[in-house]
Amino acid sequence: SxxxxxxxxxxxxxxxxxxxxxxxxxxxxxxxxxxxxxxxxxxxxxxxxxxxxxxxxxxxxxxxxxxxxxxxxxxxxxxxxxxxxxLFRYILSYPTLEEEIRILKSQDYVPDKFDPFTPEKVKALKQMVDKIHVSEDVMKYVVGIIRKTRDHSMVYLGASPRTSAKYLHAARANALINGRNYVIPEDIKMMSHELLNHRLILNPEAVVSAGNNV
The missing domain is CATH 3.40.50.300 (P-loop containing nucleotide triphosphate hydrolases)
Structure with missing residues (x-):
């Protein structure tokens, strides 16, 4: 201000x-x-x-x-x-009994060592992500998923072309985390729900049917 x-x-x-x-x-x-x-x-x-x-x-x-x-x-x-x-939306429910107990136990936990994640480290990782290879077949796979959301009977408004670029960026990051310099279909599959669930507008009938699982 x-x-x-x-x-x-x-x-x-x-x-x-x-x-x-x-x-x-x-x-x-x-x-x-x-x-x-x-x-x-x-x-x-x-x-x-x-x-x-x-x-x-x-x-x-x-x-x-x-x-x-x-x-x-x-x-x-x-x-x-x-x-x-x-990029992602995670839908959280109440924790399980074991998870809630673990939360209580960790409230006063202070790590002995703390290695700060500096902006320079983030920039370096982003450069590494940009170098991850994506084949044309994987690109077609991603675009096929996005285009399918636009003509699905339960979807009122499908994902935009912007989503394809975000999809590939997230897949590259996942490949890097798993020690690969290339993207595979599993990188795409594992993040589909979190990457798409807030980008699709469902028909009223689909919303009622899905309930809290949207």
Whole structure:
């Protein structure tokens, strides 16, 4: 935001949380539309506009957000354009008995050593991901999946061409994690649900049929 500095008698930019490398947006679907607009600009353009000026965001920059179930009071659906900027969406349920006990036990845990993940390390990994090979057959496989979402009887609005590029980027990263310099179909299959579930708009009948499994 732009604030007036009493000492210098000038208007100055006071940078907020969005100027960090990692932005955690908690309960995003409880925030007003102007927050969504600013976040959309930052995630897509990698800069924000305020007070008639444009400020670049740091590199790397990525957003982690949470949202409450739409059935809860004070929440509302996020715009498709904003949802599409998130690479994955994970739908979390209540933890199991064992998981909840493990959460309680780990509340006071402090690791003996902590190796910070610096921006330089992230940049280096991104360069490695970009070098992962993707064959034309795998590209056709991805495009075939995306195109199929557009003519499925249960889907009102299918995935956009942007999704194909994000799909391949995520598949490259998964290949790197598994020690390969090339993408295989399994890299595509394992992330399909998390990558597509927030990019498809289902028909009303499909929503009722799927329930909480959407």
């Amino acid at each position: 732009i604030v007036f500095n009493l000492e210098t008698r000038k208007m100055e930019l006071r940078k907020g949380p969005i100027f960090g490398n990692v932005l955690l947006a908690d309960e995003l679907n409880r925030t007003p539309p102007k927050v969504h607009s600013a976040l959309l600009e930052g995630m897509e353009e990698r800069h924000v506009s305020t007070g008639g000026t444009t400020e670049n965001l740091p590199e790397p920059f990525f957003v982690i957000a949470t949202q409450n179930p739409i059935e809860q009071e004070g929440t509302f659906p996020l715009a498709e354009a904003l949802m599409d900027r998130f």
